[in-house]
Amino acid sequence: xxxxxxxxxxxxxxxxxxxxxxxxxxxxxxxxxxxxxxxxxxxxxxxxxxxxxxxxxxxxxxxxxxxxxxxxxxxxxxxxxxxxxxxxxxxxx
Numbered sequence: 001x002x003x004x005x006x007x008x009x010x011x012x013x014x015x016x017x018x019x020x021x022x023x024x025x026x027x028x029x030x031x032x033x034x035x036x037x038x039x040x041x042x043x044x045x046x047x048x049x050x051x052x053x054x055x056x057x058x059x060x061x062x063x064x065x066x067x068x069x070x071x072x073x074x075x076x077x078x079x080x081x082x083x084x085x086x087x088x089x090x091x092x093x
Contacts, residue, residue, distance in 0.1 A: 021027055037045070
């Protein structure tokens, strides 16, 4: 249940209501049920959803175990080099 308080801007109330609807998954379900979905299409959709979810879980597990520590270090070094180059350019100007 969404409550709107007195003195709250109507646009922000509509925005928060929309966000709650999105998070609940109601719109996605309505779009999915708009047309008939055959059992084979349903199986295919669920299979792809499971694949995506397992990939997300694998990435999250890898991130938590710091498998990407070297990649993080490389990106940090790249940003440091860019900042140094920018500061040198500003020093010359």
